[in-house]
Amino acid sequence: MNFDIFKNKKIIVTGHTGFKGSWLFAWLNELEANLLGISKNIPTKPSHYNSLNLNKNSSWIDVRDKKKLKKKILSFQPDFIFHLAAQSLVFESIKNPVDTWNTNLIGTLNVLESLRGYKKKCSVVLVTSDKCYENLEIKRGYMENDKLGGSDPYSASKASTEIMIKSYVRTFFRNQTKVRIATARAGNVIGGGDWSNSRIIPDCVKSWIKRKTIIIRSPNSTRPWQHVLEPLRGYLILAKNLYQSKKLHGNSFNFGPNKNMKKKKVIEVVKYFSKSWKNASWKIVIPRNSIESKLLSLNCYKAERKLNWTTVLSSDEALKFTSDWYNNFYSKKKIKNFSLQQIISYEKRIK
Ligand SMILES: NC(=O)c1ccc[n+]([C@@H]2O[C@H](COP(=O)([O-])OP(=O)(O)OC[C@H]3O[C@@H](n4cnc5c(N)ncnc54)[C@H](O)[C@@H]3O)[C@@H](O)[C@H]2O)c1
Numbered sequence: 167m168n169f170d171i172f173k174n175k176k177i178i179v180t181g182h183t184g185f186k187g188s189w190l191f192a193w194l195n196e197l198e199a200n201l202l203g204i205s206k207n208i209p210t211k212p213s214h215y216n217s218l219n220l221n222k223n224s225s226w227i228d229v230r231d232k233k234k235l236k237k238k239i240l241s242f243q244p245d246f247i248f249h250l251a252a253q254s255l256v257f258e259s260i261k262n263p264v265d266t267w268n269t270n271l272i273g274t275l276n277v278l279e280s281l282r283g284y285k286k287k288c289s290v291v292l293v294t295s296d297k298c299y300e301n302l303e304i305k306r307g308y309m310e311n312d313k314l315g316g317s318d319p320y321s322a323s324k325a326s327t328e329i330m331i332k333s334y335v336r337t338f339f340r341n342q343t344k345v346r347i348a349t350a351r352a353g354n355v356i357g358g359g360d361w362s363n364s365r366i367i368p369d370c371v372k373s374w375i376k377r378k379t380i381i382i383r384s385p386n387s388t389r390p391w392q393h394v395l396e397p398l399r400g401y402l403i404l405a406k407n408l409y410q411s412k413k414l415h416g417n418s419f420n421f422g423p424n425k426n427m428k429k430k431k432v433i434e435v436v437k438y439f440s441k442s443w444k445n446a447s448w449k450i451v452i453p454r455n456s457i458e459s460k461l462l463s464l465n466c467y468k469a470e471r472k473l474n475w476t477t478v479l480s481s482d483e484a485l486k487f488t489s490d491w492y493n494n495f496y497s498k499k500k501i502k503n504f505s506l507q508q509i510i511s512y513e514k515r516i517k
Pocket of ligand 1: 180181182183184185186187204205206207208209227228229230249250251252253254255269273293294295296352353354355356362
Protein backbone atom coordinates (compact mmCIF):
# COMPACT_ATOMS: atom_id res chain seq x y z
CA MET A 167 0.00 0.00 0.00
CA ASN A 168 1.39 3.32 -1.03
CA PHE A 169 0.86 6.13 1.47
CA ASP A 170 2.56 8.94 -0.50
CA ILE A 171 -0.76 10.80 -0.49
CA PHE A 172 -0.09 11.89 3.10
CA LYS A 173 3.20 13.64 2.29
CA ASN A 174 2.98 17.38 3.07
CA LYS A 175 -0.77 17.11 3.71
CA LYS A 176 -2.24 18.95 6.69
CA ILE A 177 -3.32 16.25 9.10
CA ILE A 178 -4.94 16.50 12.52
CA VAL A 179 -4.70 13.57 14.92
CA THR A 180 -6.81 13.99 18.04
CA GLY A 181 -5.71 11.85 20.96
CA HIS A 182 -2.13 11.95 19.59
CA THR A 183 -0.65 11.52 23.07
CA GLY A 184 -2.53 8.27 23.73
CA PHE A 185 -1.50 4.73 22.88
CA LYS A 186 -2.91 4.43 19.37
CA GLY A 187 -2.65 8.14 18.60
CA SER A 188 1.08 8.24 19.38
CA TRP A 189 1.80 5.40 16.95
CA LEU A 190 -0.34 7.04 14.26
CA PHE A 191 1.40 10.36 14.86
CA ALA A 192 4.81 8.70 14.54
CA TRP A 193 3.79 6.86 11.38
CA LEU A 194 2.38 10.01 9.72
CA ASN A 195 5.54 11.85 10.74
CA GLU A 196 7.55 9.18 8.91
CA LEU A 197 5.30 9.78 5.91
CA GLU A 198 6.27 13.47 6.10
CA ALA A 199 2.80 14.81 6.83
CA ASN A 200 2.27 18.33 8.13
CA LEU A 201 0.90 17.37 11.55
CA LEU A 202 -1.17 18.90 14.29
CA GLY A 203 -1.96 16.87 17.40
CA ILE A 204 -4.92 17.78 19.59
CA SER A 205 -5.18 16.25 23.05
CA LYS A 206 -6.29 17.19 26.51
CA ASN A 207 -3.18 15.87 28.23
CA ILE A 208 -0.49 13.19 28.21
CA PRO A 209 -2.50 10.41 29.85
CA THR A 210 0.19 8.06 31.18
CA LYS A 211 3.60 8.10 32.73
CA PRO A 212 5.73 6.67 31.15
CA SER A 213 4.36 7.80 27.82
CA HIS A 214 5.06 6.57 24.28
CA TYR A 215 4.30 10.07 22.99
CA ASN A 216 6.99 11.56 25.24
CA SER A 217 9.53 8.87 24.34
CA LEU A 218 9.05 9.64 20.66
CA ASN A 219 10.16 13.22 21.24
CA LEU A 220 8.66 14.23 17.92
CA ASN A 221 8.63 17.91 18.69
CA LYS A 222 5.60 18.45 16.48
CA ASN A 223 2.76 20.86 16.60
CA SER A 224 0.57 20.05 19.62
CA SER A 225 -2.53 21.83 20.88
CA TRP A 226 -3.74 21.16 24.39
CA ILE A 227 -7.48 21.36 23.82
CA ASP A 228 -10.34 19.49 25.44
CA VAL A 229 -12.59 18.19 22.65
CA ARG A 230 -15.59 19.06 24.84
CA ASP A 231 -14.73 22.72 24.30
CA LYS A 232 -16.48 23.29 20.98
CA LYS A 233 -15.37 26.90 20.54
CA LYS A 234 -11.65 26.25 20.98
CA LEU A 235 -11.75 23.05 18.96
CA LYS A 236 -13.54 24.65 16.03
CA LYS A 237 -11.20 27.63 16.03
CA LYS A 238 -8.15 25.35 15.95
CA ILE A 239 -9.51 23.09 13.23
CA LEU A 240 -10.54 25.98 10.99
CA SER A 241 -7.29 27.86 11.44
CA PHE A 242 -5.22 24.75 10.59
CA GLN A 243 -7.34 23.88 7.49
CA PRO A 244 -6.76 20.12 7.53
CA ASP A 245 -6.90 17.77 4.53
CA PHE A 246 -7.32 14.80 6.88
CA ILE A 247 -8.60 14.31 10.42
CA PHE A 248 -8.12 11.17 12.49
CA HIS A 249 -10.27 11.50 15.58
CA LEU A 250 -9.02 9.20 18.33
CA ALA A 251 -9.42 11.39 21.43
CA ALA A 252 -11.66 9.55 23.86
CA GLN A 253 -12.13 8.28 27.35
CA SER A 254 -11.10 4.82 26.24
CA LEU A 255 -11.46 2.61 29.31
CA VAL A 256 -14.52 0.61 30.40
CA PHE A 257 -13.68 0.66 34.14
CA GLU A 258 -13.15 4.45 34.04
CA SER A 259 -16.53 4.88 32.33
CA ILE A 260 -18.16 3.15 35.28
CA LYS A 261 -16.43 5.52 37.70
CA ASN A 262 -17.03 8.62 35.56
CA PRO A 263 -19.96 8.01 33.19
CA VAL A 264 -20.78 11.66 32.56
CA ASP A 265 -17.21 12.55 31.55
CA THR A 266 -17.10 9.50 29.33
CA TRP A 267 -20.34 10.37 27.55
CA ASN A 268 -19.29 13.99 27.14
CA THR A 269 -15.84 13.18 25.82
CA ASN A 270 -16.84 10.37 23.51
CA LEU A 271 -20.19 11.55 22.20
CA ILE A 272 -20.05 15.36 22.51
CA GLY A 273 -16.33 15.45 21.68
CA THR A 274 -17.02 13.71 18.36
CA LEU A 275 -20.08 15.86 17.75
CA ASN A 276 -17.87 18.93 18.23
CA VAL A 277 -15.46 17.66 15.57
CA LEU A 278 -18.35 17.33 13.13
CA GLU A 279 -19.87 20.67 14.16
CA SER A 280 -16.49 22.29 13.42
CA LEU A 281 -16.64 20.92 9.88
CA ARG A 282 -20.14 22.04 8.94
CA GLY A 283 -19.71 24.42 6.01
CA TYR A 284 -15.97 23.55 5.69
CA LYS A 285 -14.91 24.57 2.19
CA LYS A 286 -11.80 22.45 1.67
CA LYS A 287 -11.71 18.75 0.79
CA CYS A 288 -11.21 16.81 4.01
CA SER A 289 -11.23 13.12 4.76
CA VAL A 290 -12.35 12.33 8.32
CA VAL A 291 -11.86 9.00 10.10
CA LEU A 292 -13.76 8.81 13.38
CA VAL A 293 -12.55 6.03 15.64
CA THR A 294 -15.17 4.28 17.75
CA SER A 295 -14.85 0.66 18.90
CA ASP A 296 -15.91 -2.96 18.40
CA LYS A 297 -17.73 -2.51 21.71
CA CYS A 298 -20.37 -0.41 19.92
CA TYR A 299 -22.20 -3.66 19.02
CA GLU A 300 -24.91 -5.16 21.18
CA ASN A 301 -22.92 -8.10 22.51
CA LEU A 302 -25.10 -11.16 22.11
CA GLU A 303 -22.19 -13.54 22.83
CA ILE A 304 -22.73 -15.07 19.40
CA LYS A 305 -20.03 -17.06 17.66
CA ARG A 306 -20.12 -15.38 14.27
CA GLY A 307 -18.29 -12.08 13.98
CA TYR A 308 -20.24 -8.83 14.21
CA MET A 309 -20.90 -7.11 10.90
CA GLU A 310 -21.15 -3.38 10.29
CA ASN A 311 -24.94 -3.44 9.98
CA ASP A 312 -25.50 -5.47 13.17
CA LYS A 313 -27.44 -3.95 16.01
CA LEU A 314 -25.59 -1.38 18.11
CA GLY A 315 -25.74 -1.50 21.90
CA GLY A 316 -23.43 -1.53 24.88
CA SER A 317 -24.14 -2.49 28.46
CA ASP A 318 -21.57 -0.22 30.12
CA PRO A 319 -21.18 3.55 29.67
CA TYR A 320 -18.04 3.27 27.49
CA SER A 321 -19.61 0.82 25.04
CA ALA A 322 -22.93 2.67 24.98
CA SER A 323 -21.15 6.01 24.42
CA LYS A 324 -19.41 4.51 21.39
CA ALA A 325 -22.67 3.05 20.04
CA SER A 326 -24.45 6.37 20.43
CA THR A 327 -21.49 8.15 18.81
CA GLU A 328 -22.00 5.90 15.80
CA ILE A 329 -25.71 6.82 15.67
CA MET A 330 -24.94 10.53 16.06
CA ILE A 331 -22.37 10.36 13.24
CA LYS A 332 -24.85 8.68 10.89
CA SER A 333 -27.43 11.38 11.64
CA TYR A 334 -24.89 14.13 10.93
CA VAL A 335 -23.80 12.48 7.68
CA ARG A 336 -27.42 12.21 6.55
CA THR A 337 -28.49 15.67 7.72
CA PHE A 338 -25.54 18.01 7.39
CA PHE A 339 -23.00 16.26 5.14
CA ARG A 340 -25.31 14.62 2.64
CA ASN A 341 -25.40 16.97 -0.34
CA GLN A 342 -21.79 18.06 -0.37
CA THR A 343 -18.63 16.51 -1.70
CA LYS A 344 -15.91 18.17 0.36
CA VAL A 345 -16.07 16.58 3.81
CA ARG A 346 -16.01 12.80 3.67
CA ILE A 347 -16.62 10.88 6.84
CA ALA A 348 -16.24 7.25 7.89
CA THR A 349 -16.13 5.42 11.21
CA ALA A 350 -13.62 2.78 12.24
CA ARG A 351 -14.49 0.04 14.73
CA ALA A 352 -11.42 -1.83 15.90
CA GLY A 353 -11.06 -4.46 18.54
CA ASN A 354 -8.54 -4.60 21.38
CA VAL A 355 -5.08 -3.70 20.26
CA ILE A 356 -1.73 -4.60 21.72
CA GLY A 357 1.66 -3.06 21.15
CA GLY A 358 4.49 -1.27 22.86
CA GLY A 359 3.93 2.03 24.60
CA ASP A 360 0.62 1.33 26.31
CA TRP A 361 0.55 2.05 30.04
CA SER A 362 -3.21 2.41 30.47
CA ASN A 363 -4.89 0.78 33.45
CA SER A 364 -6.98 -2.36 33.18
CA ARG A 365 -5.52 -3.50 29.90
CA ILE A 366 -3.92 -6.87 30.11
CA ILE A 367 -0.44 -6.25 28.70
CA PRO A 368 0.20 -2.89 30.41
CA ASP A 369 -1.04 -4.47 33.65
CA CYS A 370 1.43 -7.36 33.25
CA VAL A 371 4.31 -5.02 32.44
CA LYS A 372 3.57 -2.68 35.34
CA SER A 373 3.35 -5.58 37.80
CA TRP A 374 6.29 -7.58 36.54
CA ILE A 375 8.64 -4.62 36.41
CA LYS A 376 7.99 -4.26 40.16
CA ARG A 377 8.24 -8.06 40.60
CA LYS A 378 4.59 -8.21 41.63
CA THR A 379 2.04 -10.92 40.79
CA ILE A 380 -0.60 -9.90 38.29
CA ILE A 381 -4.23 -10.73 39.10
CA ILE A 382 -6.12 -12.16 36.12
CA ARG A 383 -9.87 -11.59 36.35
CA SER A 384 -11.16 -12.91 33.01
CA PRO A 385 -8.72 -15.67 32.04
CA ASN A 386 -11.03 -17.25 29.48
CA SER A 387 -12.21 -14.11 27.70
CA THR A 388 -11.24 -13.93 24.06
CA ARG A 389 -10.73 -10.57 22.43
CA PRO A 390 -9.93 -9.66 18.84
CA TRP A 391 -6.24 -9.08 19.70
CA GLN A 392 -4.25 -7.43 16.97
CA HIS A 393 -1.12 -5.33 16.87
CA VAL A 394 -1.76 -1.57 17.05
CA LEU A 395 -0.17 -1.00 13.63
CA GLU A 396 -2.80 -3.20 11.94
CA PRO A 397 -5.91 -1.07 12.55
CA LEU A 398 -3.81 2.07 12.08
CA ARG A 399 -2.95 0.83 8.59
CA GLY A 400 -6.70 0.31 8.13
CA TYR A 401 -7.40 3.92 9.19
CA LEU A 402 -4.76 5.19 6.74
CA ILE A 403 -6.19 3.16 3.86
CA LEU A 404 -9.70 4.30 4.74
CA ALA A 405 -8.64 7.97 4.87
CA LYS A 406 -6.83 7.64 1.55
CA ASN A 407 -9.87 6.02 -0.09
CA LEU A 408 -12.21 8.69 1.24
CA TYR A 409 -9.91 11.39 -0.08
CA GLN A 410 -9.74 9.85 -3.52
CA SER A 411 -13.42 9.00 -3.92
CA LYS A 412 -16.66 9.93 -2.23
CA LYS A 413 -18.02 6.38 -2.55
CA LEU A 414 -17.21 5.41 1.03
CA HIS A 415 -18.61 8.60 2.58
CA GLY A 416 -20.83 7.66 5.53
CA ASN A 417 -19.53 4.08 5.78
CA SER A 418 -18.37 2.18 8.87
CA PHE A 419 -15.63 -0.43 8.89
CA ASN A 420 -14.61 -3.17 11.27
CA PHE A 421 -10.89 -3.72 11.77
CA GLY A 422 -10.07 -6.95 13.55
CA PRO A 423 -7.81 -9.97 13.18
CA ASN A 424 -8.36 -12.01 10.04
CA LYS A 425 -10.50 -15.09 10.46
CA ASN A 426 -7.63 -17.56 10.09
CA MET A 427 -5.75 -16.01 13.00
CA LYS A 428 -5.88 -18.13 16.11
CA LYS A 429 -8.04 -16.49 18.79
CA LYS A 430 -6.25 -16.26 22.10
CA LYS A 431 -7.68 -16.25 25.58
CA VAL A 432 -6.43 -13.70 28.09
CA ILE A 433 -4.56 -16.42 29.96
CA GLU A 434 -2.82 -17.57 26.76
CA VAL A 435 -1.70 -14.01 26.09
CA VAL A 436 -0.33 -13.71 29.62
CA LYS A 437 1.54 -17.01 29.34
CA TYR A 438 3.06 -16.08 25.99
CA PHE A 439 4.04 -12.63 27.19
CA SER A 440 5.54 -13.98 30.39
CA LYS A 441 8.15 -15.97 28.45
CA SER A 442 10.33 -12.93 27.88
CA TRP A 443 10.11 -11.69 31.51
CA LYS A 444 12.12 -12.90 34.45
CA ASN A 445 10.01 -13.77 37.52
CA ALA A 446 6.67 -13.23 35.75
CA SER A 447 3.84 -14.52 37.93
CA TRP A 448 0.04 -14.37 37.89
CA LYS A 449 -2.94 -15.38 39.98
CA ILE A 450 -6.46 -16.04 38.70
CA VAL A 451 -9.25 -14.35 40.69
CA ILE A 452 -12.65 -14.29 38.99
CA PRO A 453 -14.99 -11.69 40.53
CA ARG A 454 -18.62 -12.68 41.11
CA ASN A 455 -20.18 -9.81 39.17
CA SER A 456 -17.79 -9.74 36.24
CA ILE A 457 -19.25 -7.41 33.56
CA GLU A 458 -16.69 -7.94 30.83
CA SER A 459 -18.18 -9.82 27.88
CA LYS A 460 -16.76 -13.26 27.16
CA LEU A 461 -16.80 -13.54 23.40
CA LEU A 462 -16.44 -10.78 20.92
CA SER A 463 -15.23 -11.05 17.38
CA LEU A 464 -15.57 -8.93 14.28
CA ASN A 465 -16.39 -9.85 10.73
CA CYS A 466 -13.94 -7.80 8.65
CA TYR A 467 -15.01 -8.94 5.21
CA LYS A 468 -16.09 -5.39 4.25
CA ALA A 469 -12.61 -3.96 4.95
CA GLU A 470 -11.08 -6.88 3.06
CA ARG A 471 -13.32 -6.35 0.02
CA LYS A 472 -13.52 -2.56 -0.14
CA LEU A 473 -10.16 -1.53 1.30
CA ASN A 474 -8.07 -4.60 0.55
CA TRP A 475 -7.18 -4.61 4.25
CA THR A 476 -6.58 -7.58 6.47
CA THR A 477 -4.21 -8.18 9.37
CA VAL A 478 -0.82 -9.50 8.32
CA LEU A 479 0.83 -10.45 11.63
CA SER A 480 0.00 -13.72 13.36
CA SER A 481 -1.02 -13.45 17.02
CA ASP A 482 2.42 -14.75 18.05
CA GLU A 483 4.13 -12.14 15.87
CA ALA A 484 1.92 -9.38 17.31
CA LEU A 485 2.89 -10.52 20.80
CA LYS A 486 6.55 -10.67 19.84
CA PHE A 487 6.49 -7.12 18.43
CA THR A 488 4.94 -6.05 21.73
CA SER A 489 7.26 -7.87 24.13
CA ASP A 490 10.34 -6.82 22.12
CA TRP A 491 9.19 -3.21 22.46
CA TYR A 492 8.80 -3.37 26.26
CA ASN A 493 12.09 -5.23 26.64
CA ASN A 494 13.80 -2.47 24.71
CA PHE A 495 12.07 0.23 26.70
CA TYR A 496 13.10 -1.21 30.03
CA SER A 497 16.66 -1.90 28.90
CA LYS A 498 16.83 1.86 28.23
CA LYS A 499 17.58 1.60 24.52
CA LYS A 500 16.56 4.52 22.32
CA ILE A 501 12.86 3.79 22.09
CA LYS A 502 12.13 6.41 19.45
CA ASN A 503 14.37 4.55 17.01
CA PHE A 504 12.90 1.23 18.05
CA SER A 505 9.30 2.38 17.43
CA LEU A 506 10.33 3.68 14.01
CA GLN A 507 12.09 0.40 13.26
CA GLN A 508 8.90 -1.48 14.13
CA ILE A 509 6.88 0.75 11.81
CA ILE A 510 9.41 0.12 9.03
CA SER A 511 9.46 -3.67 9.59
CA TYR A 512 5.68 -3.66 9.59
CA GLU A 513 5.63 -1.69 6.32
CA LYS A 514 7.99 -4.29 4.84
CA ARG A 515 5.61 -7.05 5.95
CA ILE A 516 2.74 -5.36 4.11
CA LYS A 517 4.75 -5.22 0.90
N1 LIG B 1 -6.73 0.66 22.85
C1 LIG B 1 -7.66 -0.19 22.46
O1 LIG B 1 -7.54 -1.43 22.64
C2 LIG B 1 -8.89 0.31 21.74
C3 LIG B 1 -9.84 -0.62 21.27
C4 LIG B 1 -10.96 -0.15 20.58
C5 LIG B 1 -11.13 1.22 20.38
N2 LIG B 1 -10.23 2.09 20.86
C6 LIG B 1 -10.46 3.53 20.61
O2 LIG B 1 -9.31 4.07 19.94
C7 LIG B 1 -9.11 5.42 20.35
C8 LIG B 1 -7.71 5.59 20.92
O3 LIG B 1 -7.56 4.68 22.00
P1 LIG B 1 -6.23 4.67 22.89
O4 LIG B 1 -6.11 3.32 23.43
O5 LIG B 1 -5.10 5.25 22.13
O6 LIG B 1 -6.67 5.68 24.06
P2 LIG B 1 -5.77 6.35 25.19
O7 LIG B 1 -6.59 6.34 26.42
O8 LIG B 1 -4.41 5.75 25.23
O9 LIG B 1 -5.60 7.86 24.69
C9 LIG B 1 -6.68 8.76 24.72
C10 LIG B 1 -6.25 10.05 24.07
O10 LIG B 1 -7.39 10.92 24.05
C11 LIG B 1 -7.04 12.14 24.68
N3 LIG B 1 -8.23 12.65 25.37
C12 LIG B 1 -8.98 12.04 26.33
N4 LIG B 1 -10.00 12.85 26.69
C13 LIG B 1 -9.87 13.97 25.95
C14 LIG B 1 -10.61 15.18 25.87
N5 LIG B 1 -11.68 15.40 26.61
N6 LIG B 1 -10.19 16.13 25.01
C15 LIG B 1 -9.08 15.94 24.23
N7 LIG B 1 -8.36 14.84 24.27
C16 LIG B 1 -8.75 13.86 25.11
C17 LIG B 1 -5.92 11.83 25.65
O11 LIG B 1 -5.18 13.00 25.95
C18 LIG B 1 -5.15 10.81 24.82
O12 LIG B 1 -4.36 11.48 23.88
C19 LIG B 1 -10.23 5.73 21.35
O13 LIG B 1 -11.30 6.29 20.65
C20 LIG B 1 -10.62 4.36 21.87
O14 LIG B 1 -11.93 4.35 22.37
C21 LIG B 1 -9.10 1.68 21.55
